[in-house]
Amino acid sequence: MVKNIAIAGVTGAVGQEFLEILEQRAFPVKSIKMLASERSVGREIVFRGRTYKVEQLTENSFANIDIALFSAGASRSKQFAPAAVKAGAVVVDNSSAFRMDPDIPLVVPEVNPQEIFKHKGIIANPNCSTIIANVPLWPLHKANPIKRIVISTYQAASGAGQAAMLELMQQARQILDDEPPVCRKFKYQIAFNLFNHDSEIYPNGYNAEEMKMVHETHKIFGCDDIAITCTCVRVPVLRAHSESINLEFTHPISPDEVRQLLEKAPGVSIIDDRINNRFPMPIDAGGKDDVYVGRIREDESIQGHRGINLWVVGDQIRKGAALNAIQIAEKLL
Amino acid sequence: MVKNIAIAGVTGAVGQEFLEILEQRAFPVKSIKMLASERSVGREIVFRGRTYKVEQLTENSFANIDIALFSAGASRSKQFAPAAVKAGAVVVDNSSAFRMDPDIPLVVPEVNPQEIFKHKGIIANPNCSTIIANVPLWPLHKANPIKRIVISTYQAASGAGQAAMLELMQQARQILDDEPPVCRKFKYQIAFNLFNHDSEIYPNGYNAEEMKMVHETHKIFGCDDIAITCTCVRVPVLRAHSESINLEFTHPISPDEVRQLLEKAPGVSIIDDRINNRFPMPIDAGGKDDVYVGRIREDESIQGHRGINLWVVGDQIRKGAALNAIQIAEKLL
Numbered sequence: 122m123v124k125n126i127a128i129a130g131v132t133g134a135v136g137q138e139f140l141e142i143l144e145q146r147a148f149p150v151k152s153i154k155m156l157a158s159e160r161s162v163g164r165e166i167v168f169r170g171r172t173y174k175v176e177q178l179t180e181n182s183f184a185n186i187d188i189a190l191f192s193a194g195a196s197r198s199k200q201f202a203p204a205a206v207k208a209g210a211v212v213v214d215n216s217s218a219f220r221m222d223p224d225i226p227l228v229v230p231e232v233n234p235q236e237i238f239k240h241k242g243i244i245a246n247p248n249c250s251t252i253i254a255n256v257p258l259w260p261l262h263k264a265n266p267i268k269r270i271v272i273s274t275y276q277a278a279s280g281a282g283q284a285a286m287l288e289l290m291q292q293a294r295q296i297l298d299d300e301p302p303v304c305r306k307f308k309y310q311i312a313f314n315l316f317n318h319d320s321e322i323y324p325n326g327y328n329a330e331e332m333k334m335v336h337e338t339h340k341i342f343g344c345d346d347i348a349i350t351c352t353c354v355r356v357p358v359l360r361a362h363s364e365s366i367n368l369e370f371t372h373p374i375s376p377d378e379v380r381q382l383l384e385k386a387p388g389v390s391i392i393d394d395r396i397n398n399r400f401p402m403p404i405d406a407g408g409k410d411d412v413y414v415g416r417i418r419e420d421e422s423i424q425g426h427r428g429i430n431l432w433v434v435g436d437q438i439r440k441g442a443a444l445n446a447i448q449i450a451e452k453l454l
Numbered sequence: 455m456v457k458n459i460a461i462a463g464v465t466g467a468v469g470q471e472f473l474e475i476l477e478q479r480a481f482p483v484k485s486i487k488m489l490a491s492e493r494s495v496g497r498e499i500v501f502r503g504r505t506y507k508v509e510q511l512t513e514n515s516f517a518n519i520d521i522a523l524f525s526a527g528a529s530r531s532k533q534f535a536p537a538a539v540k541a542g543a544v545v546v547d548n549s550s551a552f553r554m555d556p557d558i559p560l561v562v563p564e565v566n567p568q569e570i571f572k573h574k575g576i577i578a579n580p581n582c583s584t585i586i587a588n589v590p591l592w593p594l595h596k597a598n599p600i601k602r603i604v605i606s607t608y609q610a611a612s613g614a615g616q617a618a619m620l621e622l623m624q625q626a627r628q629i630l631d632d633e634p635p636v637c638r639k640f641k642y643q644i645a646f647n648l649f650n651h652d653s654e655i656y657p658n659g660y661n662a663e664e665m666k667m668v669h670e671t672h673k674i675f676g677c678d679d680i681a682i683t684c685t686c687v688r689v690p691v692l693r694a695h696s697e698s699i700n701l702e703f704t705h706p707i708s709p710d711e712v713r714q715l716l717e718k719a720p721g722v723s724i725i726d727d728r729i730n731n732r733f734p735m736p737i738d739a740g741g742k743d744d745v746y747v748g749r750i751r752e753d754e755s756i757q758g759h760r761g762i763n764l765w766v767v768g769d770q771i772r773k774g775a776a777l778n779a780i781q782i783a784e785k786l787l
Contacts, residue, residue: 269755273606273698275648275687289646293626313622313692314737315608317749317765322728326709326751348755352698352763354608357690359646365606365685365698376659395655404647416650418659422602422681430685432650 122454123151127186127210129178129201130193131155132164134283135215138443139190140168148447149454156182158193183208188450191215192442206242211453213244213446217329220245220337227340230448231388232259237452244449247341248333249441250274250353253362255341256412256440257433260386261379262342266371268427269348272334274318275356275363277403279437281306281319286359293357311357318353328353360438361403366431373426376417383414388440393417401434409436410444455787456484460519460543462511462534463526464488465497467616468548471776472523473501481780482787489515491526513537521783524548525775539575544786546577546779550662553578553670560673563781564721565592570785577782580674581666582774583607583686586695588674589745589773590766593719594712595675599704601760602681605667607651608689608696610736612770614639614652619692626690644690651686661686693771694736699764706759709750716747721773726750734767742769743777 126143130136136157143150155166156178164175176182178197183189183205191198191205191214198218205212219225226236227245229252237244247255254272261267278285285306292302292312302310309316320329331351339345356363383389392401393415401413412435420428435441459476463469469490476483488499489511497508509515511530516522516538524531524538524547531551538545552558559569560578562585570577580588587605594600611618618639625635625645635643642649653662664684672678689696716722725734726748734746745768753761768774 271604271700271755273685275608275689290630293646294630297623297627297630308731309735310737312626313690314735315689315691315696316735317731317733319731322731325754326728326749328731350700350753350755350761350763352606352700352749352765354696354698356608356648357646358648363648363687365687367604367683367685367700395659398641398650398652398655398661400650402642402647402649404643416659416685420683421658422604422683428683430683432685 123149124187124454125152125185126150127154127156127183127189127205129156129189129191129197131166131175132157132161133192134279134286134438135192135442138438139192139447140166142443142447144169146447148451154182154186180204183210186210188213188453190446190450202243211240211242211244213246213449215246215442215446217248217333219243220247221340227337228449229255229341229445230452231256232341233343234452237449246442246446246449247337248330249280249437250276250330250362250364251334251337251341252441252445253412253433253435254334254364254366255338256388257383257386257414257431258366259342260382261368264382265374267347267368268371269369271367272349272351273365274351274353275358276318276353277356277358277360277362277437278311279360280362289357289359307355311355313357315354315356318355358403359407360436361406361434362437362441363401363403364433366433367420368429368431369423370427370429374429375426376419376429379417379429388412389414391415400432403434406434406436408439410440412440456482457520457787458485458518459483460487460489460516460522460538462489462522462524462530464499464508465490465494466525467612467619467771468525468775471771472525472780473499475776475780477502479780481784487515487519516541516543519543521546521786523779523783535576544573544575544577546579546782548579548775548779550581550666552576553580554673560670561782562588562674562778563785564589565674566676567785570782579775579779579782580670581663582613582770583609583663583695583697584667584670584674585774585778586745586766586768587667587697587699588671589721590716590719590747590764591699592675593715594701597715598707600680600701601704602702604700605682605684606698607684607686608691609651609686610689610691610693610695610770611644612693613695622690622692640688644688646690648687648689651688691736692740693769694739694767695770695774696734696736697766699766700753701762701764702756703760703762707762708759709752709762712750712762721745722747724748733765736767739767739769741772743773745773
């Protein structure tokens with residue numbers, strides 16, 4: 122049952138989280154290969170008390186590998202994942218490279234675990250904001266089909282990688298010290314500021330992140346009928362995404378029913394204390410596995426008691442990326 | 455035409471902005487009285503090159519005052535505004551004390567200036583988030599009645615006053631220096647974090663800020679038919695509020711029509727550069743009079759080309775509070 126693992130992109134924020142989660146969850150690792158781009162070759166990484174040297178990710182990196190976890194960007198996934206599959210590995214890919222390929226499963230284990238076993242070598246890990254929304258929305262959708270979703274996100278710097286998290290902190294210090302903030306990773310100032318998501322803008326005016334949430338949710342839920350619109354925003358927070366979610370259901374539903382459904386939903390924790398104004402915050406979710414849900418309330422702007430507002434927060438690096446991929450790998454065991 | 459002015463709450467963030475705007479707009483000031491609570495008495499404030507001493511706000515503060523600008527909190531407005539009116543002043547009140555009183559006009563000058571002249575001594579200045587949303591939504595509503603609005607806000611620390619802005623910066627430095635962040639003004643950490651709005655939570659689960667946006671918009675637009683739902687969130691930004699606004703119109707409307715309507719709308723500036731991913735940001739709006747609008751795009755989750763998404767940013771202290779009140783006072787001249 123123990124497996125030979127390779128991690129492509131091991132020096133990145135998600136790569137490092139892969140290692141932490143493999144340790145924490147006692148994943149049955151027989152051997153592990155630390156792969157990254159040329160500039161990281163030779164860097165030392167400790168895993169389960171042993172020191173490994175980072176090797177260069179190439180098409181020849183995957184001999185005898187059982188499971189390859191990829192988080193090295195879409196272009197590297199496109200270049201190297203087929204070689205890993207050819208060598209006999211199953212690839213769980215955290216990039217956007219294969220997500221919308223109809224032949225490749227796109228999986229949130231709490232939603233569509235059955236898709237995992239349809240793989241032909243590659244399983245795609247969804248976008249972070251999509252995963253964090255899908256975990257609590259799926260049990261609601263199963264109980265009462267969702268007709269329309271309006272989402273506004275509050276996305277952490279971590280979604281743009283370790284360098285972006287560092288940039289947020291460096292800019293904050295620069296501003297506090299009355300120095301001009303230096304923008305390298307992000308085009309615009311992120312400290313004490315916010316901006317619409319730093320992804321490509323399509324001709325319809327939506328950014329790539331917004332359209333990922335629409336298309337990936339349709340694929341994961343196996344249902345194109347849900348009308349979805351998103352506004353994705355980057356905020357000066359380090360590593361947890363928050364989402365304001367407005368839902369229109371097919372049939373009447375009460376906040377109490379939503380709460381009951383979410384209380385027994387896998388991967389969901391509820392923080393919904395109105396008396397103390399205590400609802401999920403990014404600092405609650407940082408480093409945690411669950412998606413936190415609160416502010417469960419009726420939206421009376423929708424007729425017939427079919428509207429619900431929710432507030433959802435999840436760790437972008439963990440459930441939004443590394444944990445979800447490892448949960449997929451666990452199902453493969 | 456020159457007026458005797460009193461400012462109640464002159465030492466606060468909005469009070470200080472009143473002074474700056476009166477100077478900038480060459481408001482015809484004959485005399486000015488600097489009023490605040492006891493602990494600020496004697497503090498010196500410079501206005502138009504002259505130094506004034508802060509006096510204590512009492513019921514006897516308003517002899518010979520023509521216009522009293524109040525921004526000292528709802529309880530002080532309730533206590534002292536009637537005395538100002540009795541002394542012959544017209545009060546423009548920035549607090550929530552009188553906003554929903556059916557006998558008191560609630561005014562955004564770009565929307566319902568005619569209401570100003572119905573006053574019986576007090577004119578209420580709306581909530582900051584309400585003003586910032588109402589300025590761009592009104593010209594759209596006039597052209598094509600809005601049926602439903604879904605708003606998620608990204609609100610700056612300034613809405614909780616100067617102390618909150620200072621707390622955001624102090625906490626940021628504490629966290630950067632690996633010290634625990636100290637929470638005084640806000641219950642929870644605001645630096646590198648965010649939380650649902652720090653106002654009272656009603657039995658329906660909505661916070662006071664959210665319900666203000668609903669009820670005040672209905673009153674200002676003179677139209678209770680618009681279905682409105684809000685999620686109000688405090689973010690680690692200093693002084694400009696952002697709002698993600700989803701609109702359902704009665705009749706079909708295109709992003710180009712929305713853009714044309716907003717281009718000629720008073721108090722609105724458009725920043726909507728898809729090629730450069732350049733849309734309104736809090737740092738654009740800080741210290742500016744206009745409400746900035748961008749990300750104007752069709753929401754295809756609403757049938758019949760009746761859906762539009764917008765992104766709106768405005769300075770909370772300025773158009774969200776002090777400027778709007780002074781624009782009301784200018785109409786009184």
